[in-house]
Amino acid sequence: MLDIRFIKDNLEAVRQNIRDRYMDADVDLLISLYDKKNALLRELEESRRCRNENAQAMKSNLSKEERSIRIEEGKRLKETIARLEAELQEVEAAFAEELAKIPNMAHPQAPRGKEDKDNLEVKRVGSPTQFSFPPKDHVELGQSLDILDLDTATKVSGTKFYYLKNEGTILELALVRYALDMLSKHGFTLMTTPDIAKTEILEGIGFNPRGAESNVYTLEGEGTCLIGTAEITLGGYHSDSILEKDQLPIRYAGLSHCFRREAGAAGQFSKGLYRVHQFTKVEMFVYCLPEESEAIHEELRSIEEEIFSSLDIPFRVVETCTGDLGAPAYRKWDLEAWMPGRNNGEWGEITSTSNCTDYQARRLNVRYRDKDGKNRFVHMLNGTAIACSRAIIAILENHQQADGSVRIPKALVPYCGFDLIQPRHV
């Protein structure tokens, strides 16, 4: 969330930002709730002050009559306070709800636009793979290599689930280990995180677990959810704490499963492994000082580039437009890999890195102590190292050969223990 005082001081900028993001939030309602809340708070505090004064006065020796007058006064105040407290609670809840709808401010350079087609290509590494034969898509390849089983997963678990088999299983583990080794070299602390988190943590990160369009699986009667990304568990790790300034930046690499409902995703490209309900991901997460977050954001992007360059996968980098940023992000870059099997060759998102500045830290209450002794909110950033399912698509489709086999990228061979996957079915 944003700081209400920042909003008050920058009303027009906040309104413009909401328009730029094509979001639905009512700043004027928010401000009127804030003013109402404060008026009630003042009234309540005044009543409490009277109550304390009254109680204080009763410590001394009083006559019977005086004492009973005081007690009556106390009873009256008690009722007033109870009434005001109930009213305040209501207004505060409404205020919090509106405040949560206000998105983070956007980086001045973020392209203004509504949808992903308005994203700005900023860089290309490699060029779309050329084939001397008609390339297959990863679903076909996965079946002929006998490393992927979608049909049985549909029977057992439903659509958008999958089994990895044989070399597919190894390939996923190899990707995980490869990413973890690389992040370890870059100074990240490795973690395997829970796959479940409390609703309040989800909300702090900026997810809305409830509501019809929610992408989150909630667990019945638990107040918990299946996580959609380890960003949640890594961002919640230091909630309600004050970090030492000299321990920043903190870099975590989190391995977790990710669960997404993907309800209403029918119209979007969803063949095979691209849009699934469960996948495995290694996520980068950084807590840092405000003044270093922009540089660290670049660092996260360059690590993502390093990973996919070293896997010999052609990709481009796009800067996400305002309408596609999502509420918590100040700035976001996506890496899109070339996917030869997708609509006869298309770019498809494989990673994403966001600088969320202090938007998440404010709600999760993650601070550090500054030189002047003041507690300030940290900046929080996240980025995908490897999302296994999509990385597997990119590897299979780009590294397929005329005989139907798939070459394992050199960097991954030591992790796989094989350099080629050969067809089992014809």
Next chain:
RNA sequence: GGAGAGAUGACCGAGCGGUCGAAGGUGCACGAUUGGAAGUCGUGUGUACCCCGAAAGGGUACCGAGGGUUCAAAUCCCUCUCUCUCCGCCA
């Protein structure tokens, strides 16, 4: 899952209806003493929100969390969470 013990400020630890934002100690900061250091002495030392303001200042809340009793709760009652010990179960 069952039985018991506990949760107080940066830390240790007292308090067990009104004199408690909270004794005492440790730590930390500043000052004095010293050639310097140790030591000693003195002073200060939480967070959040609201009001006012140039600054100073004032108010409210916070003693694991939530609810209750009372004119008044760290203190009494209820519920929950967490930690520790023992038992059970288990990968």
